[in-house]
Amino acid sequence: MNLLITALSLFVIGLAHGSDELYYIEPLSDMMIHHINEKLNTTWTAGRTKFYDWSMVSIKRQLGVPLDHINQVTADLPIVNHLVDRDIPDEFDSRQAWPDCPTIKEVRDQGNCGSCWAISAVEAMSDRICVATQGKLNRHLSTEDLLSCCKTCGFGCNGGYPAAAWEYFKRSGVCTGGNYKSNEGCKPYSIEDCEHHGSGQRPPCQGESKTPKCTKECSNSDYTVAYDNDKSRGQSVYSVKSEQQIQLELMKNGPVQTAFTVYEDFLSYTSGVYQHKKGNQLGGHAVKLIGWGVEDGVKYWLLANSWNYDWGLEGMFKVLRGKDECGIERNVVAGSINPV
Template sequence: SCPFSKCFQSLWKCSKEVCLVRQDLIQHINSGDYGWKADNYSQFWGMTVEEGFKKRLGTFPPSHSLLNMREAPGKSLPEEKFPAFFAATYAWPDWIHDPLDQRNCGASWAFSTASVAADRIAIHSEGQITDNLSAQNLISCDTRNQHGCNGGSIDGAWRYLKTHGVVSYACYPSFWNDHLGPSGENHCYVSSEYGKNYTNGPCPNALEESNRLYRCAPHYRVPSKEADIMKEIMDKGPVQAIMKVYEDFFLYKEGIYRHSQRAGSKWKTHSVKLLG
């Protein structure tokens, strides 16, 4: 039996690559006692596991400097002090931004950073500033040791937000460069100078007038204890997390995810926004 076949010059050839969507794995998870359910997603049809890892994730493992960063000081709360349920979307309903589709662009480093930053700015400004921020601005312009849709680091993204700032999503929408063809895909279409609050030119999206730049204070690390993360989210809003993704995570539908052994031991890192 051939796990995966590809068409080479009108001939089908067997390939050792494993498909991202495997019906046997979906059935195994759904009939087992894993605490979560799997589903079959058509957008992953025809993709190999390697392609899923490469195109759908895109955050480098945390660097030594990130792992050794001093944790933000704060008073811990005993677990019984927390409500049974808390979600940032309920606490700040108009200020939390929906996730954007990163498509087949391995740049979760940019999407998760922009989304957490936008939420934090809205909460901190008490709703004065509610613009979603441009992940594309990071992907196209934050190129120092970053690799756009081929992955990047979250600490680099936060540094860029602090020094350069980014425009709103409306000003520089995701995948705006795509219509320009291969020559324009990796080009940065906003330029800014250190300390300036506006870009040097108009928005790439001509329908948006505001070319304002949004910046963040230096990033910090939240202690790894669950109670400390919970307190941080309740007090200040969503946080960013790096997680290991195994191939079965691409099948996740609902429940509390845990890795099923049958899915193999290969994993890559991904970054996400934690809401509650």
């Protein structure tokens, strides 16, 4: 009884003093939106997002990096330290730095599959092929090939490991493949885009998609290059750890992959520079980091998600920079490219 009275007293004190730590707010609720926008002194705006029509089970399935792995993403990788041989600008956007590389601008859709670990990996790999060849070679690498054929990468649509994806790219290579129904490349993505709003034209993002079966041949019958001849490969796999080193890596070699912990408040992100303020951990998520900047005096990283263009900032989002927010800076994975 005394413990109950103490707990109730702390709750009342918390309300009186405006504390946001002593009581739980349901995610995907108007109360969460109001709390973030009106009660907290933060750098981002909450609103009703596509996730407000989803079940929590389906949302968690989108988070394809196992939470127990999120702090070990780069544990076994060598760390690259670049010579600081140039000035680092206040703002940098890979889309503007390499305008002849169309994959940098792209936002993919993982559908009902926890394939973020594969999508963000092949996105960065594709970008780096273009950057390494100064825009002369554009290859849209296949999520499908990496997702289905890398048996050491994890569990396919049930999640995987970003560093292992780059090791597979170095060891076995990845073929080309466009998005769902694109009929582009050797292995287009076979998991259909799903709808992020209840009244849209795509099927709802509920339930589960099975991991596609690995095949050692092209699934696109119109594609004329043999599967083995269509592969691109990496030369090295590494991590970069500090804010400055990540910036230098981006300027020198192009976008990188990273992973971070997703909390319940992230589901309400609509704009601004995200930093975790409220809610419990939901899972780990992998994305592509393409640049940085400053907004209203707040430093941020610019990242591409894999939830289509109707989420966040047309598929992009910003995260607080320089504070390792949600692990965003400790989990950077990249590699050099063998474009031949």
